[in-house]
Amino acid sequence: MARSVRSGDVLLLTRAASPQFFRPITVRVIRVLDWTAYDGWLWIDAYQLGPDGMALARRSLYVIPGGAQFVVAPAVVPGRRRSVGRNPVRVGG
Template sequence: MTADLFVVDGRASVQFAGDRALTFRVVSVCDQPAYAGWIWLTGYVLGRRGEATAKREIYVQLAGLRPAAAAPAPRRARGTGSYAARRDQGDGGAARDRSGLCARADAR
């Protein structure tokens, strides 16, 4: 297979018709015999943002597979910063100058 990212819809199998269509990243092709024109694929269902949401094995018609546009790279969750960067945790600075403790006591 030249592309490893496909749109799997009703053309590939009736079980993927309509709102059951999915974008599928193929990781392996089974060499087990199947009916002529059909194939077993193992891979990952991709969400709208390009992240893998489930690993599946699907049985589809090879002629019904369509290459999908490249999915965007999954985005990492945006963090609030490392613990060491905060004055009240991590690096011991708050324990030395007690600024984190004072701020909490003043807030009460």
């Protein structure tokens, strides 16, 4: 049985999910929309993610869930930045 798409899922979308994804993108699902769609397709509201897992843009996308690849992604803590290429700054000690 195919897994259903839910809020919070991280998906890798390729041409298998829709021809529009000639270049694959990774998204975090905000919600599944109840818009009219062809049988087997659905509309999702999602954040497109960058390589660091941070949101780049909010998008409404039309996809075939069976073509989406579910990704296990590390959680992103709001308000915290990851240090890149240097030591983190230490405060107070």
